[in-house]
Amino acid sequence: MSLISKDFRSNQHQSHQKGYVRLRWALLVIVFAGIGAVVANTNNVNDAANETGLIANSSTARISTAMLSTELHTKTAPAFKSVTTSADDLARESFTLSLPELQAQQKIIDEANRLSSKKWREFTVKSGDNLARLFKRASIKAQQLDELMKSGDEVKTLTRIFPKDTIRVLSDDNGKLQALRYDIDQKSYLMVEREQGVLVAKTYNHEIETRHTHASGTIDSSLSHAAEKAGISQNIFMELANIFGWDIDFALDIRKGDSFTVLYEELFRNGEKISDGKILAADFINDGKIYRTVRYTNPQTNSSEYYTPDGKSMRKAFIRSPVHFSRISSGFNLKRKHPILLNKRPHRGVDYAAKSGTPIYAAGDGKVIFKGKKGGYGKVMILQHGTKYTTLYAHLKTYNRKLKKGSKVKQGQTIAYVGKTGLATGPHLHYEFRVNGTHRNPLTVKLPISSPVPPRYMADFELSTTPLFSQLDLLVRSQQVAMADNI
Ligand SMILES: [Zn+2]
Structure with a gap:
């Protein structure tokens, strides 16, 4: 218990992460020791394997538990002496273990299991499920639910759980909840921990890396076919249609030979793509006419909009009343x-x-x-x-x-x-x-705004969008060359 309660008590994101890392390190090392099969079915180990990027980055990660430093001797594997080496270095080590050493390690695995996987259990939300049912399955006392729901505003997210969501709980032998983790979405998770006897809920954000990517397509049969061929997702495709939808009717105006180029973001967590981000800039050539857009964030309001290269809004305005009435x-x-x-x-x-x-x-x-x-x-x-x-x-x-x-x-x-x-x-x-x-109601409906980039931000607009347009020009040119080659 000590390892977990100590490691999960910390308040701050950073130290919280570190604590989690430390636990994973312990399990990771066990896996790398070559007898990981015993614990390979625990979730923590799977996580450790998935998030090696996180572990490798943490130069301060050490196995701090007494058991690892005393029972695993230096002659077995030098890596155990001081685990400040990277995960790569560890992976390259080969271990040959004698029987007593294996037994010693088995003890460690049992201990690690007692500390973690046996207590941290993972539950998948089923259709019609709720927390009360889930607690019952986890043999956690029903009153614990009340205490959990009083652990802070953050915990309200648990009232909106969906089938296939994953909830991990840590409880003691008396059915008392010690900690709970719920992945809210790909970017954040809820962590409830017992701090000095009281459950405290906090939301943590994963570190998300944004990368830029691009795609081009030419319409031969249908737009969706072209989008699929270009390798863009349904979301990016729909977003493109929304941005250009004021100028181009994607149901009727699309012609064979129309083409598009789009620069957009992809979001990564621990090196794995989790979703597409925003469209940064795009070109759409419809019936020979070029439509171009760029995303720009107003430095004052911090709101982002899509504009034409000369700073006009892609969204068009409405007049409230379309007639001079009495x-x-x-x-x-x-x-x-x-x-x-x-x-x-x-x-x-x-x-x-x-x-x-x-x-x-x-x-x-x-x-x-x-x-x-x-x-x-x-x-x-x-x-x-x-x-x-x-x-x-x-x-x-x-x-x-x-x-x-x-x-x-x-x-x-x-x-x-x-x-x-x-x-x-x-x-x-x-x-x-x-x-x-x-x-x-036409009199009260919120109409889309359509203000151009304010004059005082035009210089900033040009500065921040010029590189995107240059990149777009380059991509469009190479797209045209590729098209010409195909003819
Ligand atoms: Zn009427």
Whole structure:
């Protein structure tokens, strides 16, 4: 018990890590001694093997337990005398052990098991599981759950556990919880430890390394096929579509021969890739037109956005009300009684009363995805903006004749005129705003911001984005050379 309770008591992240490292060192050395099979099925050993990067980096790691320094003599393996060598050095050592030495080591393994793996047990959350059930399986007293839940705010994460999550517990023979570890996600974990008799919960972050990578693709059959061929994940692909979605319709505008190049981050933990990070910069050539974007973090607000090379936002803005109206005759109300039908019908938009023939403007840059009659709505036009937003305009008198399904529109462009077609008591515009297909109140919905890089940060913007653009240029050029070679 002493090794673990001592090592896990420390408060700070660093010393906590070190304690954990020390325990792993002890087990790691046992494995390297050539008889690791006995303990190889314990989780700590698996961790030790997985996280050798962490161990190798810790030059201060020593086996501090008395048992290892006294019972394992120097003649067996020099590495045991002072374990300040790297894990690589250890791995290169070969050990030939006599029977008494083997027995001595078996004792150490038994001791290590008693200290760690027999007590630290791993449980996988099952469907319909909760902590109470898990504690029962672990033979931990039910009252311990109350104490655990009082161990700090951090522990609330345990109320949202999911099947296949892993929870490790350390308990004593009386069913008293000594420590608990839960991997919250790939970046952080919860550690609850008993400190001077009281359970204390803390969240720790793993050290995550960010690396830059890139991918290029040319569309031959479909965009998703090209993305797959380029080796980019679904997430990066979706993110690309979101960023360029204001300019390019990824469902309809994509042409054979279109190409893309993307620079993005990959996140690593202990040398293993855990996920993709952010897109840093990207090019998309659609129907011969080049669209380019870069990610930039505003030094003042610390918020990151995607911009064009000249500092304009990739996201386009909306105007709140797409018509000059005299009054709002009916607001957004999901429980409204319909004025003509007199039954309860939700009003999923806003009615702007205005004179017949008043021009209606496109609320934002986008594209006409519907133009025609729709029952009680009369003449309707629907615009798509980016990948997330659509706006609907109903009871129209007439449309802008130049616009048809598929036409691109600019914010503020006249798209139609106020009328009272369909079920309407008087001339008005019925306006709807949808985010990912869900109706939102057009008067209160949070509209995407679209501010350019502030003038005073333009110099910083140029300084930080120029290297990304140079890299992108290089990649695009080599992509074009590769394409030319294929023809
Ligand atoms: Zn209405």
